[in-house]
Amino acid sequence: MPPVLLSRALDPLLGVFTGLTAYYLYETHPRTAPPPGERLQELAKWKWSRWQQEREERLRANEP
Template sequence: MPPVLLSRGLDPLLGMFTGILAYYLYETNPRTAPPADQRLSELARWKLSKWKHARDERLARLEAGG
C-alpha cells in the first residue's frame, strides 16, 4: 500500500489546493506575473469564443445543407 500523508481521501484535495494556490501566487506575483493577455482567464475566454465560433459555423453549414 502506498504511503499517505493524511488520508487516502484528503491527500488529493491537499494536492489540488496546493496547486491552485501556487498558480494563483504565480499569476499575482509582480515579478513573475504574465502579461494581462496571457493570464489563464483571458486564455480560457479566447478558447471558449473559438469553440463557440466553430460551433456556429458547423450549425450554419448543417442548416444550409439540410
C-alpha cells in the same frame, strides 16, 4: 499499501489545493505575472469564444 500523508481521501484534496494556490500566486505576483492578455482566465475566454464561433459556423453549414 502506499504511504499516505494524512489520509487516502485528504491527500488528493491537499494536492489540488496546493497546486491551485501556487498557480494563483504565480499569476498575481508582480515578478512572475504573465503579461496582460496571457493570463489563464483570458486565454480560456478566448478559446471558449473561438470554439463557440466555430460551432455556430458548423451548425449554419449543416442547416437544410
